[in-house]
Amino acid sequence: MNQPELMRGPAGGQLSDSSRSQAQSDFLRREQPLANVVGYGHGVKWVDGRPTGEPAVLVFVTQKVSESMLPERDVVPRQMDDGTPTDIVAVGQISAQRRQSRPGGGARQQEIGYGPDGGVVQQLGGLSQPVLEELGGLATFEPQVLVRRMRPCPAGFSVGNVAITAGTLGSVVYDFLPGATVDPPGPGLGTPAKFYVLSNNHVLADSNRAQLGSVILQPGTFDGGTNPADRIATLSRFITIQFAPQTPLDQHNNVVDCALGEVPFQDATREQYFSGAPRAWRRKANVAVGDLVKKTGRTTNISFGRIIAVDSTIDVNYGTAGTARFKDQILTTNMSAGGDSGSLVTSLDNVAVGLLFAGSSQVTVANHVENVRALLRVEIAEQLA
Numbered sequence: 001m002n003q004p005e006l007m008r009g010p011a012g013g014q015l016s017d018s019s020r021s022q023a024q025s026d027f028l029r030r031e032q033p034l035a036n037v038v039g040y041g042h043g044v045k046w047v048d049g050r051p052t053g054e055p056a057v058l059v060f061v062t063q064k065v066s067e068s069m070l071p072e073r074d075v076v077p078r079q080m081d082d083g084t085p086t087d088i089v090a091v092g093q094i095s096a097q098r099r100q101s102r103p104g105g106g107a108r109q110q111e112i113g114y115g116p117d118g119g120v121v122q123q124l125g126g127l128s129q130p131v132l133e134e135l136g137g138l139a140t141f142e143p144q145v146l147v148r149r150m151r152p153c154p155a156g157f158s159v160g161n162v163a164i165t166a167g168t169l170g171s172v173v174y175d176f177l178p179g180a181t182v183d184p185p186g187p188g189l190g191t192p193a194k195f196y197v198l199s200n201n202h203v204l205a206d207s208n209r210a211q212l213g214s215v216i217l218q219p220g221t222f223d224g225g226t227n228p229a230d231r232i233a234t235l236s237r238f239i240t241i242q243f244a245p246q247t248p249l250d251q252h253n254n255v256v257d258c259a260l261g262e263v264p265f266q267d268a269t270r271e272q273y274f275s276g277a278p279r280a281w282r283r284k285a286n287v288a289v290g291d292l293v294k295k296t297g298r299t300t301n302i303s304f305g306r307i308i309a310v311d312s313t314i315d316v317n318y319g320t321a322g323t324a325r326f327k328d329q330i331l332t333t334n335m336s337a338g339g340d341s342g343s344l345v346t347s348l349d350n351v352a353v354g355l356l357f358a359g360s361s362q363v364t365v366a367n368h369v370e371n372v373r374a375l376l377r378v379e380i381a382e383q384l385a
Helices: 003-007 017-027 129-139 369-376
Strands: 037-047 050-061 086-090 112-114 120-122 153-155 158-161 171-175 195-199 215-217 231-238 259-262 268-272 292-297 301-317 323-333 344-347 351-359 363-368
Touching (some): 017 037, 017 050, 017 301, 171 268, 292 351, 301 363, 351 369
Parallel strands (some): 050 086
Antiparallel strands (some): 112 120, 171 195, 292 301, 323 363
């Protein structure tokens, strides 16, 4: 098999019940979690920078540390008790990706991570000096941001609750019509009574803190949006996020970070800027490690990645709101930055797969669009693919 085929996992791949239980109890135990470990998921094992095609339990760490420098209790076993191999993946510091008012400082740590092609690569700090000089020009590249006031506003542009900085308008959706179903999924019939902008809870509802009916601006306040001149929607509903320390991490049942703002039909469109409207959406059972995906977002505009893990559990930093543990997540190669939260993640042929909400300099994290649809009870596209 060629390398792209060896990167792929089965559609709807999942951890075994035994591996999931062991990972939860051993790697993220409440009393004393393993050092640097922030999550785990189902993926493909890599050896010497090459995919093997072998299913593995991926263990997500903030940075890789030599085994010789770790206490024995913090060493990840080479395989799980059921024989499934493990693979340690450096994911950096995972945080919710709305635009920060002041970019974080500090030196970059040298890590091994996934490159844009899905391969395991050394970060710039570990390369030889001539290569660093050659890449210096590329490092100064700044994507063109999507921060203009737009009416109707395409998906992908700056948006946010009046109380926050800015995130991304992911799509425009409507309530389930009569006859719509969740499992098996199916669209209903009729005429939508209301339309909504779809984005993250932390973008439209300020991480549970905003009042229903509060103002949503396009562009967001960070990008010059003001109330009432740039009001595009009002907060209609959101799925509450559980945070630690208020609720212990091992009791969290978060699967989505999503919210809706009611919008006049003529003021926004689900056309993804530069990419087109989602032509369909995909169930979790048909999403696979190795799938190529894209998104259009406020900060990094159009970007492309590869799914590296599914069925993932991961801890996400929400700043002053706390830390939230999410289950059943998609991890991709890095395809986002602060301000891209809320972007709709699609296949290359415009099938909606996920809702981007978090990430780091190494990876991007997204909710399954099937979970978003079911919990908000909104139609994102009328067909399955």
